Structures are given as structure tokens and as C-alpha cells.
Amino acid sequence: MxxxxxxxxxxxxxxxxxxxxxxxxxxxxxxQPSDIKFVEYKGEVVNARNGKPISSAYLALNNSNISTITNADGQFSLKVPEDLTDATVTVSVLGFQSKTLPLDYFKSSNTVIELEETVQExxxxxxxxxxxxxxxxxxxxxxxxxxxxxxxxxxxxxxxxxxxxxxxxxxxxxxxxxxxxxxxxxxxxxxxxxxxxxxxxxxxxxxxxxxxxxxxxxxxxxxxxxxxxxxxxxxxxxxxxxxxxxxxxxxxxxxxxxxxxxxxxxxxxxxxxxxxxxxxxxxxxxxxxxxxxxxxxxxxxxxxxxxxxxxxxxxxxxxxxxxxxxxxxxxxxxxxxxxxxxxxxxxxxxxxxxxxxxxxxxxxxxxxxxxxxxxxxxxxxxxxxxxxxxxxxxxxxxxxxxxxxxxxxxxxxxxxxxxxxxxxx
Structure with missing residues (x-):
């Protein structure tokens, strides 16, 4: 008790x-101010099957500790230091297969990332x-x-x-x-x-x-x-x-x-x-x-x-x-x-x-x-x-x-x- x-x-x-x-x-x-030089990439993560936005998808910049997450509309903003141009980004979320993409795949706006649904065998x-x-x-x-x-x-x-x-x-x-x-x-x-x-x-x-x-x-x-x-x-x-x-x-x-x-x-x-x-x-x-x-x-x-x-x-x-x-x-x-x-x-x-x-x-x-x-x-x-x-x-x-x-x-x-x-x- x-x-x-x-x-x-x-x-x-x-x-x-x-x-x-x-x-x-x-x-x-x-x-407090911040003066780090960076490149910003924007876009959305969607379901490859139906194009619907995926919320709470996690975007992690590999070989660093930088990360972010998609909002309720599947949209994201990822800011990367200028000297990390050769990096890759892994996108993952429950129920979908994760995807790793080179940073040059991303654009300053309208980047679309399609994730396939997980099929459990x-x-x-x-x-x-x-x-x-x-x-x-x-x-x-x-x-x-x-x-x-x-x-x-x-x-x-x-x-x-x-x-x-x-x-x-x-x-x-x-x-x-x-x-x-x-x-x-x-x-x-x-x-x-x-x-x-x-x-x-x-x-x-x-x-x-x-x-x-x-x-x-x-x-x-x-x-x-x-x-x-x-x-x-x-x-x-x-x-x-x-x-x-x-x-x-x-x-x-x-x-x-x-x-x-x-x-x-x-x-x-x-x-x-x-x-x-x-x-x-x-x-x-x-x-x-x-x-x-x-x-x-x-x-x-x-x-x-x-x-x-x-x-x-x-x-x-x-x-x-x-x-x-x-x-x-x-x-x-x-x-x-x-x-x-x-x-x-x-x-x-x-x-x-x-x-x-x-x-x-x-x-x-x-x-x-x-x-x-x-x-x-x-x-x-x-x-x-x-x-x-x-x-x-x-x-x-x-x-x-x-x-x-x-x-x-x-x-x-x-x-x-x-x-x-x-x-x-």
C-alpha cells in the first residue's frame, strides 16, 4: 500500500x-544570437502508395547529431552546416521502410520523399x-x-x-x-x-x-x-x-x-x-x-x-x-x-x-x-x-x-x- x-x-x-x-x-x-552558416532544405514526406503526408517522420543527418521531424502535414525543414555537403540523411517512421538519401537529393524547397509501407512477412x-x-x-x-x-x-x-x-x-x-x-x-x-x-x-x-x-x-x-x-x-x-x-x-x-x-x-x-x-x-x-x-x-x-x-x-x-x-x-x-x-x-x-x-x-x-x-x-x-x-x-x-x-x-x-x-x- x-x-x-x-x-x-x-x-x-x-x-x-x-x-x-x-x-x-x-x-x-x-x-542569444546564432551565426553559424548553413543550408536549409524544405519538403515533405509522403506515403509512396497514396501520396498522403506522413507526420512524425524522423530525419537524421548521418555521421552527425543533427535531426528534425515532420509536422502534422508531413512537412520538414532541415538546416545543415555548409561544410557537410557530402552527408546522407536517413528518414524513418513507424510502419514504413526507412530510406537513406544523399544530401544532394534535397532541394531548397519542394523536396518530396516517398516511403514504402512495411510489409511483415x-x-x-x-x-x-x-x-x-x-x-x-x-x-x-x-x-x-x-x-x-x-x-x-x-x-x-x-x-x-x-x-x-x-x-x-x-x-x-x-x-x-x-x-x-x-x-x-x-x-x-x-x-x-x-x-x-x-x-x-x-x-x-x-x-x-x-x-x-x-x-x-x-x-x-x-x-x-x-x-x-x-x-x-x-x-x-x-x-x-x-x-x-x-x-x-x-x-x-x-x-x-x-x-x-x-x-x-x-x-x-x-x-x-x-x-x-x-x-x-x-x-x-x-x-x-x-x-x-x-x-x-x-x-x-x-x-x-x-x-x-x-x-x-x-x-x-x-x-x-x-x-x-x-x-x-x-x-x-x-x-x-x-x-x-x-x-x-x-x-x-x-x-x-x-x-x-x-x-x-x-x-x-x-x-x-x-x-x-x-x-x-x-x-x-x-x-x-x-x-x-x-x-x-x-x-x-x-x-x-x-x-x-x-x-x-x-x-x-x-x-x-x-x-x-x-x-x-
């Missing part, structure tokens, strides 16, 4: 980071040896120290956070962040600094209510299930989950087990989803999961830290994704995404307000941690940060410089264009 109480306390502490409905407050952050399925999903998950957790980064590293990441009220974008936050990523075998927590950021919120559309998403980049960083096992897959709580095998698949041409999981105890909001485990090394390489919030009162108590009088606030849907990448035989956090839907009911209003909150972060580069010198100019942020409005970054079309970002999808680009028009008025 004590273990269960500790687990629930840890889950609650994590979830309370996520949301507060309160009036506006401010935090500050630093801006029976002879390939027979190569899978695991027969007990519980034991496989326990082995996955026991091999964390062996399979994941054991050296401290300094990662560069791009973070985006959007809030929609109904169909309208009401808030857009974007930032390049530096992450001091501690080893996976260390209890030491990661440090984060804002390197460059911009944010705009339309408070008129928020009905004088400021929705503050606490945590900023930490919301997606804490989705690193293998670093922060206490939030979802705490080893000593594994027996409180139900596991079963789903059909196997391939990720980046590697055979992968798919394990469905869900919590047995449903007295509180409970996790369920899929774990994608590398068949050769028993490494978690991807997870798609959700939190069941059918119990509105319990979910509101867990998620909503503050709210105005006369309002009832509760989440209706929460979905998460985390992806890992491999380098020199070691895996590390590469991408995290959280999608959260909320409803606000007001006492004296007939209609409620519905909010959709999306946050995502992709690691675009990383290097070996050499010293603490970076901290001298870094603006370290706290896990409960609330990013402040600063529209100055929307003036500059080259605001991000050489930093790789997630290409804005159509609705986000429309929001950026609208912000620019307001600035010019």
Missing part, C-alpha cells in the same frame, strides 16, 4: 505541472522470441543502464506549445532550448535553459481568462519514460499493469515488439497505451499512451491547480508520445508530444469553452558534455515555468537562424501570419 501511495503521489506531482487557469503572470528569459515474425510480455517489460527496464546514454550530454531542442479555443489559435509559444541531459543511470534530473523564444497570446479570445500551461519544455521532457520511470512505469509497480502482445512491427528497419499496457487499478485516472520494444536489445524505442480521465472530479483534482471562482475546469482527453533515437549503440530521448483537451464550464453561461493544448519538443542536435561553462550565459528555468508573452521574435523571418525547428503546419503558419499583421498595424 505504501508503494502505491508513493506512486500515486509521484504521478500527481507530475500532472500538477501541466495546467493552471489563473490570471496573467510573467516570467523572463534570455535571447511470416518468416520475419518467427524471429521474435519473447513469449511473456510482463517479462519483456521487466527486462526492458532492467537494461536501462546498458541501453541508454551513460554520459552527460548537452542537447539542443525545439519546443512548440499551442492553445486553441474551439477552432481558433489563441496562444503560440516557440523556443530553442538547451538541455543538460543527465545519464539514464543517474538520479540527477535534467536542466533546461531557454536559448531563444517567442510567444503571443490573444487574451481577448480567452474571455479575460489566462490559461497558463505550467512546465513549458519540461512537459515534453518529462515524457522521457526511461529517464523518469516514476511517472508511468515505475519498476516496482509493474505488477499493477496488464500487458499483452500486439502485432509486431518495424521501426527504422529494426524488428520491434508491440506491447499493449493498462493500469489495473482504475480508481484514479489511469494510463494505457502501447510500448514499442526493440526485439534485439529489449530497448524501449517508442511509446504512445493516454491517461483515462472519465472520472472528471478526480481528473480535475489531479490536473487543475488553480481556477477562477464560478468556473469548473476538467480535462477530457490526454494523449502522449515519446520517441528515442540511437547513436553509437546507445539510445536517447529524441521527441516528445503531449495533446490535452480541456473544458471550462461557467456558472452563468449557457455554452462551455473548449481548449486544445498541444506541446511538442524534438532534439535537433546534441554533443558530449564537456564543462559547466554553458551555464555562465544560460538562463536556467524551473519545472513550473510559465512562458511570458514576447512578440518581438515574430518581426524577424530569420529569427531561428541556424537552429533546426519543426516546420509550422498550416494552422500554425496562419497564426504566425496573423501575429505579424497585428504587429505591423
Amino acid at each position: 505504501k508503494q502505491l501511495e508513493t506512486y500515486l503521489s509521484g504521478k500527481t506531482r507530475f500532472l500538477l505541472l501541466l495546467l493552471s487557469f489563473v490570471f496573467v503572470s510573467m516570467e523572463s528569459f534570455a535571447f 511470416l518468416t520475419e515474425v518467427s524471429l521474435y522470441k519473447a513469449t511473456n510480455p510482463n517479462l519483456l517489460v521487466k527486462e526492458m527496464l532492467s537494461k536501462k543502464d546498458e541501453n541508454y546514454l551513460t554520459d552527460q550530454s548537452l542537447m539542443t531542442s525545439f519546443y512548440r506549445e499551442t492553445i486553441k479555443k474551439g477552432w481558433n489559435n489563441v496562444s503560440l509559444s516557440e523556443a530553442v532550448v538547451k538541455i543538460s541531459k543527465s545519464p539514464y543511470n543517474s538520479p540527477k534530473r535534467d536542466l533546461v535553459s531557454l536559448y531563444k523564444a517567442r510567444k503571443s497570446t490573444d487574451y481577448d479570445r480567452l474571455d479575460t481568462l489566462a490559461l497558463k500551461l505550467r512546465g513549458g519544455p519540461f512537459n515534453t521532457l518529462y515524457l522521457d519514460m526511461m529517464k523518469y520511470t516514476e511517472y508511468v512505469l515505475r519498476p516496482e509497480m509493474i505488477d499493477s499493469y496488464k500487458f499483452e502482445f500486439d502485432d509486431p512491427t518495424k521501426i527504422n528497419d529494426r524488428y520491434t515488439y508491440v506491447v499493449n499496457f493498462e493500469e489495473s487499478d482504475k480508481s484514479d485516472p489511469w494510463y494505457y497505451g502501447k510500448l514499442f520494444i526493440d526485439a534485439e536489445t529489449s530497448t524501449l524505442v517508442k511509446a504512445d499512451y493516454s491517461l483515462n480521465v472519465d472520472d472528471r472530479d478526480a481528473a480535475a483534482a489531479m490536473f487543475v491547480k488553480k481556477k477562477p471562482n464560478g468556473a469548473k475546469v476538467y480535462p477530457t482527453e490526454l494523449n502522449y508520445q515519446v520517441d528515442y533515437a540511437q547513436d553509437n549503440g546507445k539510445w536517447h530521448y529524441a521527441y516528445g508530444k503531449a495533446q490535452m483537451d480541456y473544458v471550462v464550464n461557467w456558472k452563468r453561461k449557457i455554452f462551455n469553452s473548449k481548449y486544445k493544448i498541444n506541446s511538442e519538443m524534438v532534439v535537433t542536435d546534441y554533443q558530449e558534455y564537456v564543462s559547466d561553462d554553458w551555464k555562465k550565459s544560460a538562463d536556467l528555468i524551473r519545472p513550473n515555468i510559465v512562458m511570458v508573452d514576447d512578440v518581438s521574435g515574430f518581426y524577424d523571418s530569420d529569427f531561428w537562424g541556424s537552429n533546426n525547428i519543426i516546420e509550422p503546419e498550416k494552422s500554425i503558419q496562419n497564426a504566425i501570419d496573423k501575429i505579424k499583421r497585428k504587429i505591423e498595424e
